[in-house]
Amino acid sequence: MNEPTRYPAAHDTAALAVHHPTPLATVHAVPLVPVQPGAIPTVASVVLPDGRVVTGYAIEPAKPEPVATKPAVSRTAVNIALGGIGFGAVCGGLALLTTFIAALTALVTQLIILAAVIFGGWVAVQVFSASGPSGGNTFSIRKAVFKRNHFHG
Template sequence: MRPTEHTPEVHHPIPLNPTPAPLPVVPASGVPEVTTIVLPDGRTVTGYTVPAAQPAPLAAKPPVSRAAVNIALGGVGFAAVCGGLFLLTAFIAALTAFITQLVILAAVIFGGWNRRAGLRAPPAARTGRR
């Protein structure tokens, strides 16, 4: 082995087996009933009776299926998005109209636009005469 080579270390996992918690002791509510049964071949078996296992109650079925609820919620969400986009579009249109009115008001106040001279004052203000 060369001096630069190292022997690889192999680590094997060690399983941990925790001891299970002891089952709680539930005191009996009374002396259980003892039953004796005679089998067809004549043998007798004596033991405690075990109550029949009760099946778990069935979960109540919801009045409306989950698919119907999901479809309805999707429709409500779609309507909310459409309404929001409509309101946004209406707001942008109103803002555009407001800015247009401000531009028209400025043109009326300052005398309009002349192609050669650009924005000019009215003639009475230029000459000083009335």
């Protein structure tokens, strides 16, 4: 099972080509091309150690697309909070309105009671005044004569 695999006879006679890597020459540090601060040249040139010059366009680094930032608090939460604040303000106004209505009701009730007391006092003074009647006929019941169930005055 672990025996080497035998290839067909055609492979046995084929010549093997061996490739050996060639060693690279020593790399010397290449001076950089001076660049103005904040400006990138449109074309960049690089001098290789063997004297060749490679020229190409400068590639700007890829900029990631801006990610839509989410607010720290959701808009729904802000709307609910603002609604609560508005409701609280309205409730304060409603509390003042109900207080005003209660005070107005108490005032009207007191005015009605005051009018009843004043009018009742005036009526009482008119009924129980010390002066006698101011006109008309006065009959003395003692002198009256009753004849056959008929009053003669």
